[in-house]
Amino acid sequence: MIQTIVKRDGRCVLFDIEKIANAIFKAAQALGGNDYETARELAEQVVAEMERQGNENPSVEQIQDTVERILINTGHARTAKEYILYRAQRTRVRDMNTRLMKTYEDLTYKSALENDVKRENANIDGDTAMGTMLKYGSEGAKQFYHMFVLNPAHSKAHLEGDIHIHDLDFLTLTTTCCQIDIEKLFKGGFCTGHGFLREPNDIQSYAALACIAIQSNQNDQHGGQSIPNFDYGMAHGVAKTYRKNYIRNISKGLTLFADLEDGDQAAKELNARVEQESGLKPVMADDNGYRDRELPELCKLVDEQTALKIQKFAVKEALKETKRGTYQAMEALVHNLNTMHSRAGAQIPFSSINYGTDTSPEGRLVMESIMKATDAGLGNGETAIFPIQIFKVKEGVSFNPGDPNYDLFKLACRVSAKRLFPNFSFLDAPFNLQYYRPGRPETEIAYMGCRTRVIGNNYDPSHEIVNGRGNLSFTSINLPRIAIRSKGDVDFFFEELDRKMDLVFDQLMERYQIQAKKRVRNFPFLMGQGIWLDSDNLGPDDEVGEVLKHGTLSVGFIGLAETLKALIGEHHGESEYAQNLGLEIIGHMRKRVDEQGKKTGMNFSLVATPAEGLSGRFVRIDRKLFGVMEGITDHEFYTNSFHIPVYFNISASEKIRLEAPYHALTNGGHISYIELDGDPLKNLDAFEQVVRYMKECGIGYGSINHPVDRDPVCGYTGIIDEVCPRCGRREGEAVSVDKLRELGVWHENAGNCGYCGDIHEEAARIPNPVD
Template identity: 45%
Template sequence: MNLTEIRIIKRDGKQENFSAAKITNAIGKAFEATGIPQQREELDLITRQVVSHFSQPTIGVEEIQDLVENELMKVQPEVAKKYIIYRQWRNTERDRKTHIKHIMDGIVAIDKNDVNLSNANMSSHTPAGQMMTFASEITKDYTYKYLLPKKYAEAHQMGDIHIHDLDYYPTKTTTCIQYDLDDLFERGFHTKNGSIRTPQSIQSYATLATIIFQTNQNEQHGGQAIPAFDFFMAKGVLKSFQKIMATHLGLLLDIKGHTTDEKEILKGIRAHFHSIAPNEETEKAYLDSLQAAGINLTADELKYVLRKTLAQTRKDTHQAMEGFIHNLNTMHSRGGNQVVFSSINYGTDTSAEGRMVIQELLKATIEGLGNHGEVPVFPIQIFKVKDGVSYSEADYQLAMKDFEAALSGEVKFECPNFDLFLQACRTTAKALFPNFMFLDTPFNKHEKWSADDPKRYRYELATMGCRTRVFENLNGEKTSLGRGNLSFTTMNLPRLAIEAHRKAESLTNETPEGKLQKAKEFFLQSVHSMAEFIAEQLYIRYQYQRTALARQFPFMMGNNVWKGGGTLHPNEEVGDVLKQGTLGIGFIGGHNAMMALYGQGHGHNQQAWNTLYEAIEEMNKVAEDYKRKYGLNYSVLATPAEGLSGRFTRMDKRKYGIIEGVNDRDYYVNSFHVDVKEPITIVEKIKREAPFHALTRGGHITYVELDGEAQKNVKAIAKIVKVMHDEQIGYGSINHPVDTCHDCGYKGVIYSRCPVCNSENILRMRRITGYLTGDLSSWNSAKRAEEHDRVKHA
């Protein structure tokens, strides 16, 4: 065939004259990329072989590339691989132009698709939500093209890894923070429009906490957490108590005919009353001080004032907690009607003030939102289980003897906050939160913790939901306060297992047992290599984040919210201040990966369990290596995927086709979790997952799924939490259906229609991940499919 007569059909349908030089040049680039010396004669030979297959006067570009791949595979397989990767990359880049247009059209039309539903905490159909989604998609594209080194951009776009929060990459911001509220409140802080003084009442403490949440949310892309909510709010309760007492006492003294100055009365009260539960000695000393000032007040009159004061303080505290919850579920930050991703940790303050805060917080949580008491999504609440403080085996056994009496407060316990533990269990049964953090699990303990330390919360682990566990620290104090996650990236574990299995199957001289062993070896090697790849990518992002100026984060750095930021001049780079943050090597699809290797998950197959455990150990080896290499806080994260659970699966279906048991659903199972469809008991699930918590110190969670109305069986909740405690879970939660009829307010497990009013207008609250609950209607397709498949654990 005369080559001058051949016409090439381009991708847009246009035609042009054939040029053999273009084929030769493309092959030459593939040789260069591989590092194999190229010979002109070899390039020409391969080109001639490609052309020899031309049988028609017209041929498409894709057909020519297929021929090039085939000829390269015959003579230079490594070069062929590079050519295929480059071709796929170029196709991805070309597709992106039309892909972006398709995405934008979907945003404009407010389609119910996975782009618009990627974040269940955002109303993407509102104008602000649309703008945020537009910006997110375009900024990701900018990041791919101009900020990420090519190999990391390729790996992300091809589905080998997922670099989280890519849309925030150009801003150089970090993921999350845990506030030292005591420090902020005592110093006061400033916002864009002015300075805030130290608050003087529990209402002000709670309101300012929400303002801090909202303000700082605009400077980070993840969530915010308060590590010791009870300790931090306790001062506000005492201040309110003192002010209320001054008012009541002043009124009584006026009635008795004494000329009083309320400021002087308040001054005297503050000098004597350092608790809302004063002892007899304190009361007597105060009466003596009044007597010395010429004021006659009887002991009974003082007790009356104290009773009235305590009742009003409790009422004010309840209103403050009620307002705190309502504000965090209605106060928007960023764009898109997105409320703050907020978490609060509590349970170990044994003071009367701290206990009152949690008592009223739990009551307000049960009462819920609106006229029908809807379950509040935020804040994510985490109850700290601490031996000798909020839990003991003796107290647990005592409670089990007469649980109803224990729950109603009729039983005296040895641990000062065990009653709060029971109240927390009751609240979980009603409102899905709090979750439970176990401070005496060995890897959660702190050697400096002491029951006598009034600021012992500094040495108590706290978490931002399950997304970020920040505790160990190479570059400062081991604490959760004033620190957060810098960034994290997740590996596609099922893909590594599929590739390992295929590679092992291609070995012709191995027995079936030998192939299985080889598949495991290939898998562990690839996990180690991918963890190193991610560790380097995280370091490159960290180096980029370091170059941010302090004035980009006026609240977080300017107020020393991120510890060390307060020492920076606004035009200084944040630099080493970020070294106390963490870098997370994440993973998803442990179950699916084991299915690819063994045809069974790790829920019941011990060989699969051992292999998954070894894989996460490999990730930890890399984390330790990179801690030494760069002096940074690397850790392994059990990724709590929302949108990612479907993204990897869709990509792997396209790449490998549907593999039964591996990628035949719409989602990959989160992290190391036992398959959501696998029949397994509560105890066995906890036992199977508990050992993985020690390996995933960047964040983790274990949950169990209950059937029926958990609020009718609080005792079962307490039993489950005990199993988690005994099996040394780091952090756990209990899922159960929570349905509310929008029309009549009926609560319970509602199937298709409300059993009271027959309405189909039902709010169905479910836990999406450990750090987020929400109405099912706002979830993306992958997470809805996962929720549908979840079996109930007996």
């Protein structure tokens, strides 16, 4: 006689036959059955069977096994099937809950040092309270979506590592990223949700508000934020600053020479009259004849010679003050973007700024200042990690000697050789040039720092622009796995690739359907303030589905090198044959993506996935499935997108030549790197040659890597192998304070923080006195 049973957690509880009957009844009900009595009889048979086996204290699992057997033996095959399905589903939920709790346990008790999950994205500090809180939410959300939201086929493909749904934790919440048109945003001012900010009136406020805009938008999306027109946008602030400075210096001159009670008032009134009558303003270039129109007005207050002297003084001073003010503004922007927080304090906003083509004196000053501030580094000379800066290279504007911004290109090379930024984007690459319309900055290609690219527009071909648009979501395909499974059969590879692409198309569309149902009020800044293209025509309760169609749905990939290795034994760095097959594969993916775009009117695109968190995930699963395969699964990571493997010896020019054609195919974004040896500051020519070669070969977006190390004790920035070249200490070793004093890097008032900025570097900086 069964009196008790053993539950899964080991507890012993009283046996209740009704529970078995209910479970059977529910399975039958799911098939339209309605006969509780039969269920009860079957339950009794189950008990009889267990007792026949002499099992007086069965476990839940044993009972369930017996139920299945009895159902099948008594001809209730369909009910049995339903029961088994139900049981499997319950097991899955239980497993997931257990797994989630295990994840939570690790998040709670392990530091980022021990826990890879906490370091999934390097710019989130997983060790802080808010960083951990964000991870709890993120991991919990993922489990929920797998269990209740995702199409089971997509969930399975993701969990098994056939595909990777990026930013899955935000599946039901928002979209990836946006290119903020800063010019439009500032016109007339904007609202961050807690009060209105007026249209800024000088470069300092322009810079401060640019940070706030990035921060606010970052909180509405799960990816990064980019300003595609930083030079053009900020130039307005410089112009306003110059005008104010000019008027103020006229006022000083009038106060001094005209013996006025209130020089400020007189200068303001005088300026208002001249501007109204002539329609001219004082401008930095000082070339519009404003001063000629101003002169007679000044002569009403002082003699002509003095008037000319005052004007000369005002021009000189205004320029000096504007330069200083702009530098301070850009320095503050860099500092702010490296310290301000978003997403519950867990993450520095992921910010990118694009510049390079504005040839106005104001725009040029903005670029010079931001690059010099980047060059100088943060407070203790640290390398700023944000904003990601992208210098736009364009023939006739910023590429060749004689181009108006060639000097800035040179400066960009120098700063990048020291600080890793700016990266370089190439407007003349044919796939970028096709959109370029002179005089319309919104048609100049811009990149999200990570590499995302949005410009073509299937949905609205009249808006093939960068402003106000971004990526909605992206999902990557595990290419090496398809190749391994193909066992050298290239035809099979392409067939299987097509199946995976169809799966991803479906998954991206299903995700879009969820995003489309959101309303403007769900994105108070992105949509509420009209940042996203066409969202300014919507009310707070309108759905965003239609305007979101300006965004891209991207199919990504990882590990082309390993894929080729698995298919034909060589990667594209090793043979021309492999390169051709590589281009065929990626070309095929692009073709499929374009067809899907035409079919649906959506902006499907192909992205060379950035793969930070993904770099190790697929290969870990694949190594379990297929074992260690040389050149395929024998590293900790799959090679990034279409890159030549990082461990493969190849010259810079060859790498650029081989990777460039993939840039033309990956319209959703791409980047190529070159790793330079030594200190590139000592060989700027080589640095510039690499950038020039990238341009010639048709690279869209590229950057040059070199080690940037820093000893926080003496402040040395450069390459440090084992020993710091400045103070001579090894990692972890102490150095004597006398030595630091001798080097002139010890600040007596620094207490025990030691280094507080390099005195020599300080001296080289643009002076930054407080007025």
